[in-house]
Amino acid sequence: MTEQATRTDVGVSQVKCIGCGRTALPDRFRCETCRDLLEIVYPGWEPQGPYGLSAAALKKLWLDRKSSFDAADQSGVWRFREILPEIAEDKIITIREGNTPLYELPHCARSAGIQYLHAKHQGMNPTGSFKDTGMTTAASFARAAGYKWVACASTGNTSASMAAYAARGGLRSLVLIPDGKISWGKLSQSLDYGAITVQLKTDFDGCVRVLNEVVERMPVYLLNSVNPYRVEGQKTAAFELLEQRAWEPPDHIIAPGGNLANSSAIGKALREMKQLGFITRVPRVSVIQAEGANPLVRSVRENGGEKLIPVHAETMATAIRIGNPASWKKALRVIRETGGTVEQVSEVEIALAKAEIGAEGIGCEPASAVTLAGLKKLVKQGFVKPNETVVLVLTGHTLKDADFTLKFHRGDLFEGTPHEQDSRSLKPLQRSPLVLEPNVDAVIALLQSAE
Ligand code: F0G
Numbered sequence: 001m002t003e004q005a006t007r008t009d010v011g012v013s014q015v016k017c018i019g020c021g022r023t024a025l026p027d028r029f030r031c032e033t034c035r036d037l038l039e040i041v042y043p044g045w046e047p048q049g050p051y052g053l054s055a056a057a058l059k060k061l062w063l064d065r066k067s068s069f070d071a072a073d074q075s076g077v078w079r080f081r082e083i084l085p086e087i088a089e090d091k092i093i094t095i096r097e098g099n100t101p102l103y104e105l106p107h108c109a110r111s112a113g114i115q116y117l118h119a120k121h122q123g124m125n126p127t128g129s130f131k132d133t134g135m136t137t138a139a140s141f142a143r144a145a146g147y148k149w150v151a152c153a154s155t156g157n158t159s160a161s162m163a164a165y166a167a168r169g170g171l172r173s174l175v176l177i178p179d180g181k182i183s184w185g186k187l188s189q190s191l192d193y194g195a196i197t198v199q200l201k202t203d204f205d206g207c208v209r210v211l212n213e214v215v216e217r218m219p220v221y222l223l224n225s226v227n228p229y230r231v232e233g234q235k236t237a238a239f240e241l242l243e244q245r246a247w248e249p250p251d252h253i254i255a256p257g258g259n260l261a262n263s264s265a266i267g268k269a270l271r272e273m274k275q276l277g278f279i280t281r282v283p284r285v286s287v288i289q290a291e292g293a294n295p296l297v298r299s300v301r302e303n304g305g306e307k308l309i310p311v312h313a314e315t316m317a318t319a320i321r322i323g324n325p326a327s328w329k330k331a332l333r334v335i336r337e338t339g340g341t342v343e344q345v346s347e348v349e350i351a352l353a354k355a356e357i358g359a360e361g362i363g364c365e366p367a368s369a370v371t372l373a374g375l376k377k378l379v380k381q382g383f384v385k386p387n388e389t390v391v392l393v394l395t396g397h398t399l400k401d402a403d404f405t406l407k408f409h410r411g412d413l414f415e416g417t418p419h420e421q422d423s424r425s426l427k428p429l430q431r432s433p434l435v436l437e438p439n440v441d442a443v444i445a446l447l448q449s450a451e
Pocket of ligand 1: 129131153154155156157158159225256257258259260261262263319320365367368395396
């Protein structure tokens with residue numbers, strides 16, 4: 001590594017329960033006493049900052065690393081290593097994750113009724129989703145801790161990511177996915193990267209239940225997002241986003257909500273940035289769910305977020321087809337702390353937003369598009385003002401679910417569903433592939449008619 005900050009005890013992290021605050025062993029996922037989730041904290045940051053470095057020194061160090069050829073420096077996660085748990089350099093598994101673009105979305109801004117809209121595109125990671133940023137930290141920890149096997153239950157992206165990082169790090173991996181309810185692209189990735197891939201005849205929540213027992217009985221390290229090391233890697237996306245905006249916070253950050261770890265990670269990053277003096281103001285973090293997979297929205301609306309109301313999840317945005325999200329308490333804390341909100345969007349609204357993001361030449365998978373669909377609602381409600389700055393977190397690449405896109409453009413996405421009637425409004429955005437004879441005049445005539 002280049003320009004290594006001097007490492008002392010102050011950098012060492014601790015694992016703590018989010019409920020009772022008791023410390024836990026580093027390879028645990030829930031508090032032994034109260035069963036709440038765990039998070040990583042850094043007591044050594046006080047009083048002088050990580051490794052005694054000020055916010056200004058860290059900002060410069062992290063930016064300088066972008067011009068290094070060292071593998072860890074080239075990672076958009078590990079270049080922020082001063083705010084991550086310490087892992088020996090030779091144990092780091094990196095596929096050069098992070099360093100993802102922040103795009104302007106002028107047409108989507110107009111469609112939502114605001115002036116400034118950007119997207120932090122986490123789908124531009126090595127395996128095509130935001131999961132890579134958390135997988136590099138958690139898989140590296142697994143290797144450092146001596147595990148031979150890692151495992152996850154997944155709606156497809158975690159499994160693709162885990163399979164890749166396990167393969168790169170010489171670990172064996174086991175994937176549990178819901179039978180028939182994930183995209184073929186994602187399934188093909190975990191096969192390609194060599195994971196043992198099992199399609200269980202249940203949904204994501206059922207896969208989680210089975211896996212939790214498997215890891216109790218076998219020496220297998222769990223890489224689901226309850227893993228606190230995943231959250232640490234994922235939080236670097238928010239550090240990077242602020243860096244890309246010259247440390248000027250946007251007014252709003254909007255993220256999709258599934259198992260609710262990503263919004264938790266973004267919020268943790270913002271909390272830490274404020275604590276360390278990187279920023280003085282924190283953006284509002286809002287979470288959008290699909291109407292058919294809306295446990296957080298229901299819980300907030302029906303009991304003020306006191307208790308989670310699990311639902312039977314059903315949505316074409318299969319990545320967020322989750323009814324019993326593990327990290328709901330963490331996400332709720334972020335929403336409350338930052339003054340954000342929760343909203344839900346329909347299947348037709350998701351499809352429309354996805355097509356609009358695609359038409360900007362950017363594209364994303366359906367679960368990511370809930371952010372734009374949700375933004376439109378938040379603008380209508382007056383929660384987001386037309387002159388406020390908004391960043392959408394796009395979590396997955398458009399090629400993750402090519403089937404959805406093809407069906408949308410062919411016009412049969414909603415065929416035989418209760419949304420058939422509503423979906424007629426999508427027609428103007430549909431571009432069905434055309435079949436012509438190999439005839440120059442026919443192609444020219446088509447061009448002229450399209451002018
Ligand atoms: N967007 C995409 C593309 C996802 O794959 C996921 C979650 C989310 C959003 C939601 O993020 O769970 O942190 O709230 N996918 C997981 C998986 C569950 O197994 O790939 P979250």
